[in-house]
Each structure stands twice: as structure tokens, then as C-alpha cells.
Amino acid sequence: MTLFAPIFLWLFLPLGLLLWWRFKRSNESRLDVSTLLLWRKLVENNKSAVSVRQPMNWRVILEALVGVLLIVALSDPRFEGDESLLVLVDQGGSMAAPQRRAHAEAVAKRFLDNRQSSLLRRFAPENRQTASPWRHALADSWQAGMRVELITDSLSADDNLPFAMGVTIIEEPVANWGIVAARAELEDSGKLNLFVAVAHTQSVAGSANRLMVRFEGSDQDQLIHDLKAGSRSRESFILPIDVPRDVQSLTLRLEESDDLSFDNAVTLWRPRMRGRLVIESSKKNTASTLAAIHDAALALRLRPYGSEGVNAEPQDVVVSAGRPRSEFSAALVVACDLLPSSKLREPVRADTIEGSLSEVPGLSSWRFGRGFAEPLPDKMDVLVRAAGMPVVLKDNISNSVLIADDPMSAGWTEQAFFPLLIRAFLAELGLVGIQDPDSWLPKKPSSVFMPAESLALSTPEFSRPSEPGRRVRESMSPWLGLLAAILVMVLLALDLPAIRPVST
Amino acid sequence: MKLHVRRAFSGEGGGAVRARRIGMGHEFHDHRPYTDGDDFRHIDWNLFGRHGDLYVKRFRQETDLEFLAILDRSASMSLGKPSKDIAARRLICALASCFASRAQPFEFRSAEVTLPSLCAPVHSDADLEAAMDALEKLPPAAGRMSLNLAQTPSNKARNRVVLFVGDFLDAPSSIAQLAALKTDHCEVICVLICAEEERAPRVLGPVHLKDVEGHSTLRLNVDQDLLDRYIQAFDNHLSECQRHAAGAGLEIAIINAECPLDEAVLAVARRGALVR
Numbered sequence: 001m002t003l004f005a006p007i008f009l010w011l012f013l014p015l016g017l018l019l020w021w022r023f024k025r026s027n028e029s030r031l032d033v034s035t036l037l038l039w040r041k042l043v044e045n046n047k048s049a050v051s052v053r054q055p056m057n058w059r060v061i062l063e064a065l066v067g068v069l070l071i072v073a074l075s076d077p078r079f080e081g082d083e084s085l086l087v088l089v090d091q092g093g094s095m096a097a098p099q100r101r102a103h104a105e106a107v108a109k110r111f112l113d114n115r116q117s118s119l120l121r122r123f124a125p126e127n128r129q130t131a132s133p134w135r136h137a138l139a140d141s142w143q144a145g146m147r148v149e150l151i152t153d154s155l156s157a158d159d160n161l162p163f164a165m166g167v168t169i170i171e172e173p174v175a176n177w178g179i180v181a182a183r184a185e186l187e188d189s190g191k192l193n194l195f196v197a198v199a200h201t202q203s204v205a206g207s208a209n210r211l212m213v214r215f216e217g218s219d220q221d222q223l224i225h226d227l228k229a230g231s232r233s234r235e236s237f238i239l240p241i242d243v244p245r246d247v248q249s250l251t252l253r254l255e256e257s258d259d260l261s262f263d264n265a266v267t268l269w270r271p272r273m274r275g276r277l278v279i280e281s282s283k284k285n286t287a288s289t290l291a292a293i294h295d296a297a298l299a300l301r302l303r304p305y306g307s308e309g310v311n312a313e314p315q316d317v318v319v320s321a322g323r324p325r326s327e328f329s330a331a332l333v334v335a336c337d338l339l340p341s342s343k344l345r346e347p348v349r350a351d352t353i354e355g356s357l358s359e360v361p362g363l364s365s366w367r368f369g370r371g372f373a374e375p376l377p378d379k380m381d382v383l384v385r386a387a388g389m390p391v392v393l394k395d396n397i398s399n400s401v402l403i404a405d406d407p408m409s410a411g412w413t414e415q416a417f418f419p420l421l422i423r424a425f426l427a428e429l430g431l432v433g434i435q436d437p438d439s440w441l442p443k444k445p446s447s448v449f450m451p452a453e454s455l456a457l458s459t460p461e462f463s464r465p466s467e468p469g470r471r472v473r474e475s476m477s478p479w480l481g482l483l484a485a486i487l488v489m490v491l492l493a494l495d496l497p498a499i500r501p502v503s504t
Numbered sequence: 505m506k507l508h509v510r511r512a513f514s515g516e517g518g519g520a521v522r523a524r525r526i527g528m529g530h531e532f533h534d535h536r537p538y539t540d541g542d543d544f545r546h547i548d549w550n551l552f553g554r555h556g557d558l559y560v561k562r563f564r565q566e567t568d569l570e571f572l573a574i575l576d577r578s579a580s581m582s583l584g585k586p587s588k589d590i591a592a593r594r595l596i597c598a599l600a601s602c603f604a605s606r607a608q609p610f611e612f613r614s615a616e617v618t619l620p621s622l623c624a625p626v627h628s629d630a631d632l633e634a635a636m637d638a639l640e641k642l643p644p645a646a647g648r649m650s651l652n653l654a655q656t657p658s659n660k661a662r663n664r665v666v667l668f669v670g671d672f673l674d675a676p677s678s679i680a681q682l683a684a685l686k687t688d689h690c691e692v693i694c695v696l697i698c699a700e701e702e703r704a705p706r707v708l709g710p711v712h713l714k715d716v717e718g719h720s721t722l723r724l725n726v727d728q729d730l731l732d733r734y735i736q737a738f739d740n741h742l743s744e745c746q747r748h749a750a751g752a753g754l755e756i757a758i759i760n761a762e763c764p765l766d767e768a769v770l771a772v773a774r775r776g777a778l779v780r
Contacts, residue, residue, distance in 0.1 A: 029711045034580035034702050035673045036715045036722050038737045042730060043722070 001077050008074035015067045023060050059491065066487045073480035192243040214251045215244060528563065535559040569665055571603055571610040575622060576670025577642075578615075578649035579716040584699025584761040589645040591761040591768070592669040592697050597636050598769045599667065600626050612639065615651040615670060648717045649674075653681040667772075669695040672756075673717075675745040683752035694756040695772050696745055704735050 003009070033039065212221035224239050538547060538558035546560040573596040581589035600610040612622040612635065623638030624631065649670065666685055672678055672694070682692045708731065713722040724730070742758055749756035757775035759768045 029707050029709065030714065031705060031707050031711050032583060032714050032716045033705070034583050034671060034716060036713060036718070036720060037673075038734060038741060039713055039722055039724065042733055042737060043724065 003075040003077050005074065005076045008071055011071045011074070012068075015064075015071060019060070019064050019067070022063065062487055062491050066484045066491075069480050069484040069487070073477040073484065077476045077480075191240050211239075213241065531564045533562045533564050536562060569603070571600070571667060572664040573599070573610065573612050573667045573669065574615050574619065574651070575612065576615045576649050576651075576668075577645045577647070578670075578673075579646045580671055580673055581645040581697070582716065583702055585701065586761055587645070588671055588697040588699050588761045591759070591763075592695070593639045593642065594765055595695065595697075595759065595768050595772065596667065596669060597639055598765055599772065600635065601632055602769065602773070610635075615649050615668070617652045649678075651678060651681060653684060665691045665693065667693050667695065669697060671698060672696045672745050675741075675748050679745070679748045679752050679754060679756075683754055686753065692754050693772065693775065694749055694754050696742070696756055696758045697761055698738075698742065698758065699761045703738050705731070707731070 210223055211225040213224050214221045224241055535548060535551065536559065538560050542560045546562075548559050548561050551557070551559050575592055575596060577589070581587065581592065584591070596612060600612075603610055610626040612625075613619040614622055622642060623635045626632050626635045666682070668678070668682055670678065679694070682694060685692050707726055708728065709726060711724055711726050713724060715721070746756055746758070755775050757772045759771060763771075
């Protein structure tokens with residue numbers, strides 16, 4: 001049996017003290033008397049009263065049992081089964097970097113060597129023609145209570161992975177490509193020679209690695225060249241391609257292998273928003289494109305998330321820049337492909353990608369401290385995150401909180417902790433509005449991302465694999481709570497006295 | 505309240521309190537027919553003028569009173585809420601307040617062999633406040649009562665109104681000693697103070713009884729039946745005290761520690777026939 005919230009076991013300490021005091025108090029009364037003569041006379045006539053046999057104090061015993069049951073129920077006990085482990089290895093394009101793939105395999109092997117029965121499933125985020133199988137696998141396994149070990153790179157690691165999931169992040173830089181120059185020369189034979197110069201930067205993470213062409217009048221891209229991450233920062237080549245006669249123009253662009261194209265992403269913007277973003281992504285590299293989306297979003301004061309909730313229609317920046325929202329509705333996953341830009345990489349890697357954020361619809365639930373979720377970072381607790389509402393992170397080191405509308409789109413602002421907590425409670429009670437963060441949270445559109453130094457976390461703590469995955473069954477907490485309730489009713493029904501008199 | 509005593513005391517103060525006896529005094533009591541040898545000065549000549557018979561006037565005797573309050577300071581007096589000790593101290597303070605205003609000396613002593621003084625005697629209202637302060641600052645009652653009036657210097661308890669306040673746990677012994685004081689021309693008034701919690705303790709189940717004076721203990725399982733019989737036994741104990749006191753010719757007032765002070769004072773004064 002595994003306790004999923006063992007922090008509640010600390011409650012045994014006050015319970016023990018309470019029961020000790022209760023038992024001590026009810027076990028034997030002490031009474032000072034002016035003289036024992038009268039009592040002795042009575043006792044002489046009634047020998048049985050001298051017996052000091054302790055009567056069974058059922059009330060205290062039942063109270064103790066109720067307390068124990070409640071604490072164990074809060075600890076969320078679950079039984080384990082034999083079938084256990086699902087290991088997901090990211091096979092996406094961003095994992096194409098040789099070091100990453102090798103590293104992932106090594107991690108998986110090391111992980112599996114210590115397990116008895118495991119199911120290794122590879123997933124590729126770019127497979128999104130149908131419902132994304134790997135995310136559904138995550139969702140299914142999460143709902144089944146299975147612990148899932150996910151090995152991926154930072155591009156695919158979501159910030160709200162299920163609690164029972166351990167994430168191993170492969171941290172190897174990958175090149176990101178951009179088109180520097182292109183020129184087309186048509187030969188007499190009808191062949192078109194494309195002169196293309198591309199460049200990549202090691203400081204930008206991403207996986208744009210396919211050069212695509214789209215002819216005028218066509219709605220499909222064709223792959224004409226597969227870029228490989230290499231040591232060179234610039235590369236040029238000539239690509240002979242066949243061009244239909246009636247084509248007057250074509251468009252070249254680099255496409256990421258595991259993300260939606262940016263044209264598609266742009267269409268995901270909601271019409272109700274005040275601007276239509278048109279990103280010519282083929283002219284820019286991934287990071288700058290995404291940064292442009294960010295800037296535009298901030299300029300238009302668009303909210304990165306909608307107010308409908310986690311399972312809303314595709315409408316947010318994250319989705320529009322990366323993956324369709326429909327993929328995540330089941331697993332409550334939010335993708336974070338926006339993050340690995342040159343500016344964001346370090347701070348976000350620590351605080352956002354690796355599961356430190358929790359998405360809480362409409363402030364409906366709270367998480368304090370550790371113990372609820374293993375993947376939470378050691379030094380930072382996520383207090384509140386509502387869909388479309390500010391994220392509130394508590395920094396336990398400086399005892400301050402950091403707020404942002406979204407870690408990818410708004411500035412982080414330090415706020416005093418307790419006033420914010422009170423404010424959040426008032427919001428929970430409905431006394432203040434939570435739908436308008438502008439009214440109570442300062443915005444800093446100019447500073448896009450949180451300061452890394454204030455959120456410096458211990459990365460080894462993150463990257464440590466979680467506990468061995470085991471298939472766990474339904475929580476026993478409801479049954480234990482029911483049993484405790486029955487005992488309370490028995491206590492009330494029997495109305496047992498605190499001290500049960502012994503008949504003499 | 506008018507102060508009275510049954511017994512006439514010979515004092516040097518000229519008498520301030522009416523005695524029940526007929527004798528030399530200023531307050532007219534009644535007439536009786538003249539007999540030979542009666543003082544002519546007491547013949548009521550007005551009556552003789554109207555009726556032609558000789559009657560002499562009789563007067564109430566007047567006497568001095570000295571009060572001596574003996575307070576049981578044993579540990580058993582510490583029981584109760586308020587404790588019997590505090591109730592006893594309040595009671596004797598109140599009585600002193602009543603009687604000191606009539607210029608009756610009032611002493612406070614502890615029920616020990618030498619009858620040590622608890623505070624300076626009260627002769628007037630001016631002394632009363634200091635006495636009350638001293639009584640208030642007394643340490644809590646502790647130890648065992650060691651009253652032995654037979655060894656007490658005779659001048660400390662003679663020709664007095666003796667007010668003994670205690671819980672009379674050893675009633676026969678205490679009452680016998682106090683009765684002996686009557687032969688020393690004392691008027692003795694006993695006040696038995698009991699606490700509600702010792703008369704009807706609220707305890708059921710296993711209980712560890714501890715004698716606060718003897719420090720002996722007794723472990724019992726107390727059920728309702730045993731408790732009822734204890735209450736009955738305690739009431740019998742009080743009745744026994746009254747019976748013993750009556751047999752020794754003493755008046756005893758039983759006061760509950762929780763009883764309001766005015767009621768307690770009145771009960772003691774009435775029981776001791778100090779007021780009429």
C-alpha cells in the first residue's frame with residue numbers, strides 16, 4: 001500500500017497527544033477529600049468497590065479509531081498491483097539530436113533495469129493527425145492511478161503532468177534553423193534550382209529542421225530537404241526540384257517536425273480577439289517567431305488563456321504556437337513549446353516546464369506545500385492557478401510570491417504573501433472578483449519572463465526520477481472516511497459516557 | 505442587630521451588652537412586689553401613688569463581652585470552592601465587623617495547642633481593617649488540627665465568647681474540648697463549615713481518593729449507588745456533630761462554604777443566640 005499524501009501522517013503527532021490527554025483524563029479521577037473515614041466505612045460494607053480494575057473505556061477507544069481512520073484517509077492510501085509501469089520515450093523531432101536520443105535511451109534503460117515488469121511505449125508528439133496517442137496514454141494511465149515515467153526533452157515536457165508521473169528531462173541543446181537567403185533559378189529543362197542558405201544557433205532550442213516548399217495554388221507543403229543538426233552554424237545548398245508549369249511563385253519555409261505549422265497556429269486565434277495575427281514563420285526562426293507572437297499578444301493585451309476553463313476550445317497562445325488544445329483536454333496537459341527561446345530557456349526550464357505549475361480551474365482547488373504532488377519543486381509551491389488567471393508561485397526561500405498572468409506572457413511581480421493569500425481566499429468565497437486580474441495584479445508587459453535568479457531551483461531535485469511506478473488502484477480514502485463517519489454515528493447513538501461506571 | 509449573650513461576664517468595662525440576667529443595669533426590665541430587704545431606691549413610687557402597692561423595678565444586667573474566634577487551619581479546610589478556609593475567614597471577619605462596632609474586643613486565634621494569634625485583636629472599627637488585611641494574607645490552610653485546650657494557657661480562653669470555626673472532622677474530641685470551656689465561664693458557639701464538593705462529590709468510575717491531611721489514599725470504583733450512600737453517610741456525620749454538640753450543651757451552626765456571607769453571619773448569630 002502506498003500513501004499518496006503522506007504529509008498528513010504528521011497529524012498522528014497531535015492526535016497522540018490529544019488521546020494521551022484524553023485517556024489520562026478519563027482513566028482515573030483524582031479527588032482530594034478531607035477525610036477517608038467515611039469512604040473506608042462504606043468500603044468495609046462493600047468490598048467490591050475496592051477493586052481498581054480499569055473499566056474498558058469504549059468512548060476513548062472509538063474516538064482514537066476515528067482519528068486514526070481520518071488521518072489515514074487523508075493520506076490517500078492505495079493498494080498496488082503487479083502490472084506497473086508505462087515508460088514513455090519522446091520520439092519527436094526535437095529528440096533528434098544525437099545526444100538526446102542516446103541520453104533518453106540510457107535513462108530508460110537505467111530506469112527499466114530496476115523494474116520488474118514494464119511497458120515501454122514510444123511516443124511522437126508530431127503524430128497529431130488523430131487524437132494524440134501518447135497524451136491519451138498519459139491520461140488513461142493517470143486516471144487508472146498508474147505511475148508513468150516520461151522521458152522527453154524540455155520541448156515536450158508539459159507543465160501540468162499528472163501527479164503520479166515522474167518526468168526525466170533530457171537536456172541537450174538542439175540547433176534551430178532559419179533561412180537566411182534563397183534564390184530560385186529555372187533551367188531550360190524545367191528544373192528549378194533552389195539556392196538556399198540557412199543558419200542555426202546553438203543558443204536557441206527548437207526543432208525546425210525541415211525545409212518545406214509550397215507552390216502557388218497548392219495547399220500542401222512538400223519536403224525538399226531535411227536539415228540535420230550539426231556543428232556548422234551556416235549552410236547553403238542547391239536543391240533541384242520539379243516545378244509545375246503554371247506555378248508562378250512558391251514559398252519556402254522551415255517547419256518543425258513535431259509542431260503545427262505556424263499558419264495553422266495563427267488560425268487558432270479566436271475571432272473575438274482584437275487582432276489577427278499573421279506570422280510569416282517561414283521567414284524567421286522558431287524562437288523569434290514565437291517571440292513575435294508573444295509581443296503581439298502582449299501588445300493586444302490578449303489573455304494567453306481563455307476564461308472557460310482548462311478544457312476550453314483552442315484559444316491560447318500556448319496552443320496557437322504549438323499544439324491544438326484538443327490534445328490536452330483529457331489529460332489536462334498544457335504544452336510549453338513557447339518556452340525554449342533564448343530568453344526563456346534557463347528560468348523556464350526550472351520552473352515551468354518541469355511540472356512546477358498546476359492548473360486549477362477557477363480557483364477550485366488549492367495546493368499548499370509538498371506532499372500532494374511529487375513533481376513539485378522543492379523550494380517553490382504553486383498556490384493558485386486558474387485558467388486564464390494569474391499563476392501564483394510561492395518562493396519558499398525568499399518567502400515571497402511571484403505572480404504572472406501566465407509564465408509565458410506576463411511579467412512576474414513580487415507580492416507580499418499573506419495579503420495575496422487573503423485575497424485569494426476572498427476570491428474563493430466570491431467576495432472579490434477573480435476574473436479580472438488587471439484589477440488587482442500589476443502588469444509588466446515589458447518584462448516578459450520571470451527573473452531566473454529569484455526562482456533558482458535545484459535542478460537535480462527535478463530531474464531525479466520519481467519513485468518506481470506501480471499500478472495503483474482506487475484510493476481507499478472514501479471508504480475510510482465512511483467508516484469513520486459510521487463510528488462517529490455509533491458514538492452519538494450510544495452516547496457512551498466518558499467514564500463508564502462499573503457496577504458494584 | 506441587638507447583641508445578647510446568655511451568660512453574664514464580669515468585665516472591667518462597665519458593661520456594654522445586655523445580658524439576659526436581671527441585675528444591676530440601666531435598662532428597665534419589669535416590676536416585682538416589694539419584699540423585705542429590697543433597696544428603697546428601686547421602689548417605683550409612681551406606681552405606689554396610683555395603686556397603693558409597693559413594687560420595685562428590675563433592670564437587665566449589663567456585661568462586657570470579649571470574643572475569641574478560633575479558626576481551624578488544617579488542610580481539610582482548603583477544600584471547596586470557595587474553600588472552607590476562606591469561607592471561615594470571611595465569616596469571622598464579618599462577625600468581628602458586627603461586634604467590634606459595639607466596642608467588643610475580638611481576637612483571632614488558630615486552633616493549635618498554644619492558640620497562636622492570627623492577627624492583632626480588634627477593639628474598634630479602626631482595628632478592623634488591619635485585621636481583615638492580615639486575615640486575607642494568611643497562607644492557605646495546611647497540616648493537621650492540633651487543638652488541645654487542656655494544655656492551652658487558661659488566660660487565653662476564659663470569660664469569653666468563644667467562636668470555634670472548623671469542619672469538625674474529629675467531632676467528639678473537638679466538641680468535648682470546647683464543652684470544657686464552659687466551666688471557664690465561656691460562652692461557646694461552634695460553626696461547622698462544609699463544602700458542597702465534599703458533601704456530594706461529582707465523581708464516578710475509578711477514582712483515586714487522597715486524604716489531604718493524612719496523605720493516605722484509597723482507590724475505588726465509584727458507582728451511583730456508592731455515591732448515594734456516601735452522601736447519606738456525610739449527612740449522618742453532620743447530624744452526629746449536632747447531636748454531640750447538643751449533648752455537651754453547645755450550640756453548633758452548620759454553614760455551607762458556598763453560602764452567602766450575610767446568611768452565614770445571621771445563622772451563626774441566631775444559633776449562638778447572639779441576637780434576638
